[in-house]
């Protein structure tokens with residue numbers, strides 16, 4: 001049903017996004033300051049910053065006391081305290097960055113093609129990693145459980161596009177030897193963050209070209225099949241099949257068209273931001289998997305995302 005309530009400016013996202021982009025939040029990270037000091041530090045116009053800070057105070061991000069401004073305890077936990085259950089860091093900046101991409105939708109509707117992609121800046125890459133962490137936080141334990149159901153170590157698992165490590169770490173904590181393959185810039189950023197003592201190997205490389213050599217008992221494809229189209233996915237599944245042990249398991253986590261309420265939005269998100277990406281039905285997945293030699297597919301839902309699971313047929 002159309003929702004007139006949703007037809008408003010996403011003011012909080014725009015204000016908090018500007019709080020990050022302008023350096024305002026970072027300037028307050030170490031404690032309270034006068035607004036004049038913050039204005040000087042971040043190169044802002046004082047009167048504009050005053051109006052901006054007032055709006056953020058109204059939303060509960062900052063508070064004023066004795067002529068100074070500071071983050072509220074809630075905002076501090078949310079932005080800067082990774083140990084807190086409320087922590088999201090700058091994960092929302094991924095949504096903020098996507099606003100401009102989504103504004104191209106009317107143009108994309110005419111051409112059917114996303115506008116040419118700009119290089120992802122290191123800053124945007126970090127926001128993306130934060131967003132992926134948030135995205136996985138609630139579901140990772142249940143997803144890992146489903147993917148390993150009925151199996152026990154020793155297991156070798158290939159985690160394709162697993163650079164953010166949100167699944168690799170819980171897999172490895174279950175005693176699985178994990179090989180993560182991701183693009184070089186992500187591997188470079190994340191390799192130093194692999195927790196010590198866990199068996200996680202980071203391999204840089206385009207999985208549409210070749211895979212880190214196996215064999216593996218399990219492959220995990222988390223949120224990558226929406227980035228690519230039918231041809232790439234079908235070829236990827238065939239490549240995965242070649243690296244699995246006989247009877248090996250492929251597990252796919254994504255928004256499945258027709259099953260997930262988020263899938264239509266992800267479909268449009270891919271329309272404006274990718275060359276061939278989209279959301280795919282269970283039947284499409286089953287056909288690609290069958291052509292790569294996999295047997296029947298089982299589908300389970302976790303928090304509106306689906307886990308598809310199939311085994312190589314001998």
Ligand SMILES: C[S@@+](CC[C@H](N)C(=O)[O-])C[C@H]1O[C@@H](n2cnc3c(N)ncnc32)[C@H](O)[C@@H]1O
Pocket residue numbers: 132133135136160161162163164166167181182183186205206207208221222223224227
């Ligand atoms: C949407 S994120 C998903 C991350 C993680 N698997 C998860 O579910 O949280 C997609 C990941 O796949 C990686 N990726 C996309 N295309 C790739 C390719 N062709 N080769 C290797 N990695 C790729 C991206 O760098 C990114 O880390």
